[in-house]
Amino acid sequence: MADRTRVGVLISGRGSNLKALLDAQASADCPYEIALVVSNVEDAPGLDFARALGIATFAKAHKGMKRAEFDALVDAELRAHNIEAVALAGYMRLLSPGFVEGWAGRMINIHPSLLPLYKGLDTHQRAIEAGDAKHGCSVHLVTAELDDGPIIAQAEVPILPGDTPDTLAARVLVEEHRLYPLALAELVRTL
Ligand code: GRF
DSSP, X not given: OTTSEEEEEEESSOOHHHHHHHHHTTSTTOOEEEEEEEEXXXXXXXXXXXXXXXXXXXXXXXXXXXXXXXXXXXXXXXXXXXXXXXXXXXXXXXXXXXXXXXXXXXXXXXXXXXXXXXXXXXXXXXXXXXXXXXXXEEEEEOOSSXXXXXXXXEEEEEOOTTOOHHHXXXXXXXXXXXXXXXXXXXXXXXX
């Protein structure tokens, strides 16, 4: 499997999407290999999914560092591990323009809404409050604008009577875990 595309995943928290990406790479025809997991939160629970598989991790708190300075450190780690594509998976930190530019066309994000609706936070609550009939998740190429950039995959779920942000988030998350490995595989096949 030497020709699998080496992917770096950036996380900040529980890492359930990272886990979905890792589970999918167990399949023989998966075109990517997660070779590094980076976190800006030193004790992010999701790091354990990588460690359990012996995958390299880089965890460093960004506190006290300028954004571009921190991103340059992350970039150096990615390059040192010969990473060819980046997947953001719950990475709760804005990226500096230079970092984004350096990975243009090779970096994707998963966002819990049907973009261009509901960029930013609290997407499930906002969709319920708006009275929407459906909600979902989107995978997009990362550009300098938050939750912007060309959409490469989307999945929808219904919003049901009585839904709370938590019940809706859980329904969306099932789709995130299905969609993200497919979208990452699709991206790396084009590189
Ligand atoms: C997901 O809902 C993802 O769409 C959003 O942040 C959440 C991360 O969850 N960007 P996890 O850390 O992957 O479990």
